[in-house]
Amino acid sequence: MRALIVEKDDEGKTSASVQEIEESRLPEGEVTVAVEYSTVNYKDGLCIGPGGGLVRNYPHVPGIDFAGTVEASDDPRYKAGDKVVLTGWRVGEAHWGGYAEKARVKADWLVPLPDGLSTRAAMAVGTAGFTAMLAVMALEKHGLKPGQGPVLVTGASGGVGSVATAILAKLGYEVAGVTGRPESADYLRDLGATQIVARDEIAETVKRPLESETWAGCVDAVGGAMLARVLGQMKYGASVAAVGLAGGAGLPATVVPFLLRGVNLLGIDSVMQPYENRLEAWKRVATDLPMKKLEAMIKPATLADLPGLGAEILKGQVRGRVVVDVNA
Numbered sequence: 181m182r183a184l185i186v187e188k189d190d191e192g193k194t195s196a197s198v199q200e201i202e203e204s205r206l207p208e209g210e211v212t213v214a215v216e217y218s219t220v221n222y223k224d225g226l227c228i229g230p231g232g233g234l235v236r237n238y239p240h241v242p243g244i245d246f247a248g249t250v251e252a253s254d255d256p257r258y259k260a261g262d263k264v265v266l267t268g269w270r271v272g273e274a275h276w277g278g279y280a281e282k283a284r285v286k287a288d289w290l291v292p293l294p295d296g297l298s299t300r301a302a303m304a305v306g307t308a309g310f311t312a313m314l315a316v317m318a319l320e321k322h323g324l325k326p327g328q329g330p331v332l333v334t335g336a337s338g339g340v341g342s343v344a345t346a347i348l349a350k351l352g353y354e355v356a357g358v359t360g361r362p363e364s365a366d367y368l369r370d371l372g373a374t375q376i377v378a379r380d381e382i383a384e385t386v387k388r389p390l391e392s393e394t395w396a397g398c399v400d401a402v403g404g405a406m407l408a409r410v411l412g413q414m415k416y417g418a419s420v421a422a423v424g425l426a427g428g429a430g431l432p433a434t435v436v437p438f439l440l441r442g443v444n445l446l447g448i449d450s451v452m453q454p455y456e457n458r459l460e461a462w463k464r465v466a467t468d469l470p471m472k473k474l475e476a477m478i479k480p481a482t483l484a485d486l487p488g489l490g491a492e493i494l495k496g497q498v499r500g501r502v503v504v505d506v507n508a
Contacts, residue, residue: 181200181201181202181203181280181281181282182198182199182200182201182280182281182483182506183198183199183201183241183279183280183281183483184196184197184198184199184228184241184242184243184279184280184483184486184487185197185198185199185201185239185240185241186227186228186231186235186238186239186240186241186242187238187239187240188231188238194229194230194231194238196228196229196242196486196487196490197487198483198484201280203282206276206282206283206284207275207276207284208284209284209285209286209287210253210254210255210285210286210287211250211252211253211254211255211258211264211284211285211286211287211290212250212251212252212253212282212283212284213246213248213249213250213251213264213266213282213283213284213285213290214248214249214250214251214281214282215246215247215248215278215280215281215282215283215506216246216247216248216249216299216300216505216506216507217246217247217248217299217300217302217303217503217504217505217506218243218245218246218247218277218278218279218303218504218506219245219303219304219306219307219308219501219502219503219504220481220486220489220490220493220498220502220504221244221245221306221307221308221339221493222424222426222493222494223244223272223273223307224242224243224244224272224486224490224493225489225490225491225492225493225494226490226494227240227242227244227272227273227277227490228242228486228487228489228490228491229490229491229494234273234274235273235274236273236274240276241272241276241277241279241280242272242273242277242279242486242490243271243272243277243278243279243280243283243504244267244268244271244272244273244277244278244307245265245266245267245272245277245278245303245306245307246265246266246271246277246278246283246303246506247263247264247265247266247293247299247300247302247303248263248264248283248299249261249262249263249264249299250262250263250264251282253287254287255287257287258287258290262292263292263293263299264290264291264292264293265290265291265292265293265299265302265462266278266283266285266289266290266291267306267307267310267450267458268289268307268450268451268452268453269285269286269288269289269451269452270451271283271285271289278506279483279486279504279506280506281506281507288455291455291458291459291462292459293462294462294463294465294466295466296466296467297462297465297466300503300505301471301474302462303501303503303504304474304475304477304478304501304503305343305465305469305474305501306339306501307450308338308339308340308342308343308501309339309340309343309465309469309474309501310450310458310461310462310465311340311423311448311450312340312341312343312344312347312399312423313343313347313461313462313464313465313468313469314421314423314448314450314453314457314461315340315344315399315421315423315446315448316344316347316348316351316399316421316464316468317460317461317464318419318421318446318448319331319397319399319419319421319446322419322444322446323417323419324353324396324397324418324419326351326352326353326354327352328396328397328415329354329394329395329396329415330353330354330355330356330374330375330394330395330396331348331353331354331355331356331395331396331397331398331399332356332358332377332394332395332397332398332399332400332410333345333348333355333356333357333358333373333398333399333401334358334382334398334399334400334401334402334406334407334410335358335359335400335401335402335424335426336357336358336359336364336368336373337357337359337361337364337367337368337499337500338401338426338496338498338499339498339500339501340399340401340423340424341357341358341399341401342371342477342499342500342501343469343474343477343501344399345357345368345371345372345373346371346372346469346470346473346474346477347468347469348372348399349371349372349373349374349473350372350468350469350470350473351468353397354374354375355372355373355374355375356373356374356375356376356377356395357371357373357375357376357377358377358378358379358382358402358406359376359377359378359379360378360379360380360383361499362378364499367476367499367500370473370476371473371476371477372473379406382406382409382410382413383405383406383409383427384405384409385405385408385409385432385433386409386412388412389412389433389434389436389437390412390436390437390440390441391412391413392413393413393414393415393416393441394413394414394415395410395413395414395415395418396415396418397418397419397420397421398410398414398418398419398420398421399420399421399423400420400421400422400423400424401423401424401426402424402425402426402427403422403424403425403426403427403428403429403430403431404425404427404428404429404430404431404432405427405428405430405432406427407420407422407427407431407433408431408432408433411433411437411438411443411445412433412436412437414437414441414443415441416441416442417441417442417443417444418441418443418444419443419444419445419446420443420444420445420446421446421448422445422446422447422448423448426496474501476500477500477501478500478501478502478503479498479499479500479501479502479503480502480503480505481502481503481504481505482504482505482506482508483504483506483508485504486504489502
């Protein structure tokens with residue numbers, strides 16, 4: 181079987197290459213999956229490259245997401261021929277992942293592929309889109325409804341932001357997309373954004389803890405100073421779903437938006453989500469994400485492309501969703 185193998189030398193430097201390996205090298209697990217597609221997330225970029233502290237042992241096979249067909253199973257929940265999808269559970273970090281023609285994992289980590297969703301489409305969604313769906317669901321559970329005002333999406337041209345924009349637009353929300361790349365404006369409008377916000381407009385904190393009430397909700401993939409600024413612009417009782425830290429892990433904010441406007445800051449984790457939540461989110465993806473919009477986000481790739489793509493995503497140079505055909 182072919183796999184992208186990341187190795188570390190005696191000096192601590194890593195290198196990645198596509199190699200032929202024996203299936204017997206796969207880690208232990210109840211289910212063996214013939215992988216069809218994977219994708220590229222920020223964590224994948226770290227694991228392909230320096231590791232970012234995520235990879236425990238080398239040699240390593242990255243790929244935090246994959247979708248494919250069950251080849252063999254020791255668990256009654258899955259049988260040969262079943263279509264499955266995997267995101268999270270530290271697969272591709274602590275456990276060999278989806279950048280290979282086969283993967284072996286625990287049955288608890290898998291989810292049946294929803295009706296109407298192909299393995300390719302599932303990887304166009306991937307962790308990024310799954311996280312975006314969880315964020316929208318959290319905002320809805322905290323009272324967000326169409327017609328309440330614009331919903332802000334930061335990092336809108338990235339993987340999470342692209343899917344969040346498309347989902348929100350299909351559900352009838354007015355979407356304002358934040359981007360630092362002016363050339364992405366048409367792309368975001370095609371996904372359904374009705375307003376484009378230049379990153380520079382909200383990238384820095386201001387002395388005032390509160391500004392004009394502007395946003396009815398927010399999916400934030402940036403964190404840092406931008407998140408602090410956005411908190412002071414939320415409408416009364418509105419919520420921000422925090423999904424990323426592309427702009428930094430710090431939060432130079434005050435508690436004033438929480439105390440005077442009842443703003444909610446909702447943390448979104450996709451890695452350790454319970455099974456029932458995963459099922460609900462994937463079913464919602466199949467119905468609430470317009471597939472034509474999803475197709476417009478896709479950049480196809482092969483295993484051989486991954487070392488370059490890993491470096492690009494760490495530099496913020498990957499737009500939309502990369503779909504890796506591991507058998508190409």
